[in-house]
Amino acid sequence: MKLALIADLHGNMTAVQALENELIAQDVQRIWCLGDLVGKGPNSDRTFDWAVANCELILRGNWDEGVGARTFRADGFYYAQLGPQRMDKLMQFPLEHHALISGRRLRLIHGRPVMHRLLPVQAPQEELAPLFDPDFDVVGYADTHRPGLRTLNRGLLFNTGSVGNGLGIPMVQFVILEGAEGATPAPFDLRFFTLPYDTEAAVRETEAQHGLPNGHLFVSELKTGIYARGSRSSALQRPEHLPGSPIRSVLDLQLP
Numbered sequence: 001m002k003l004a005l006i007a008d009l010h011g012n013m014t015a016v017q018a019l020e021n022e023l024i025a026q027d028v029q030r031i032w033c034l035g036d037l038v039g040k041g042p043n044s045d046r047t048f049d050w051a052v053a054n055c056e057l058i059l060r061g062n063w064d065e066g067v068g069a070r071t072f073r074a075d076g077f078y079y080a081q082l083g084p085q086r087m088d089k090l091m092q093f094p095l096e097h098h099a100l101i102s103g104r105r106l107r108l109i110h111g112r113p114v115m116h117r118l119l120p121v122q123a124p125q126e127e128l129a130p131l132f133d134p135d136f137d138v139v140g141y142a143d144t145h146r147p148g149l150r151t152l153n154r155g156l157l158f159n160t161g162s163v164g165n166g167l168g169i170p171m172v173q174f175v176i177l178e179g180a181e182g183a184t185p186a187p188f189d190l191r192f193f194t195l196p197y198d199t200e201a202a203v204r205e206t207e208a209q210h211g212l213p214n215g216h217l218f219v220s221e222l223k224t225g226i227y228a229r230g231s232r233s234s235a236l237q238r239p240e241h242l243p244g245s246p247i248r249s250v251l252d253l254q255l256p
């Protein structure tokens with residue numbers, strides 16, 4: 001079985017089209033999406049529709065939940081772009097999925113909101129180990145927008161990276177898992193892809209969406225792969241969320 005694990009499309013349909021072409025070239029028919037279809041990028045409606053049409057499984061990420069639950073008034077652009085039917089579906093995606101592949105018990109999540117804060121694969125072992133409870137062998141997630149792999153005492157932890165908002169490497173990032181479905185021990189193979197795509201076209205798409213919240217920061221991330229939203233000043237562009245809640249809680253919930 002050959003299975004693509006993708007995540008963090010974030011409204012970047014130019015990146016998703018490049019992904020689709022590569023999955024066809026790699027003869028991958030099955031796609032599981034670990035969430036964050038929407039927000040940040042220019043075309044949340046189109047990435048949502050692509051995922052629904054092409055993915056066997058879609059998990060709910062922190063951005064899907066933030067938008068779907070109408071957490072932030074500044075996100076009104078996304079509500080209008082998605083429309084009520086897609087908005088309703090966002091909150092119906094499950095938060096996690098379990099599978100048995102090559103005899104390994106696999107747990108898949110987006111990251112947040114199952115994780116209470118953003119955890120890179122380099123996070124302290126004591127924070128990551130509970131993800132393997134009660135008896136998982138492999139945990140796969142996304143959320144950081146950076147691919148990663150780590151062998152913990154509890155098992156294998158991997159991160160798919162991001163399709164539409166790759167950080168560190170500003171390309172389409174995803175994983176192809178090869179294994180045999182079921183309990184029989186067998187090879188379990190992960191391939192980490194970093195796929196170049198037409199980032200200039202993605203920038204043009206973003207700049208054409210007038211009113212996209214923090215569109216200039218998304219353009220900066222597309223061009224450089226350097227996270228642009230971490231500064232206090234960018235957090236303060238959402239002032240209506242700040243009274244009564246520290247800036248840090250806003251960052252924890254919504255970023256990247």
Ligand SMILES: [Mn+2]
Nearest residue numbers: 008036143256
């Ligand atoms: Mn994300």
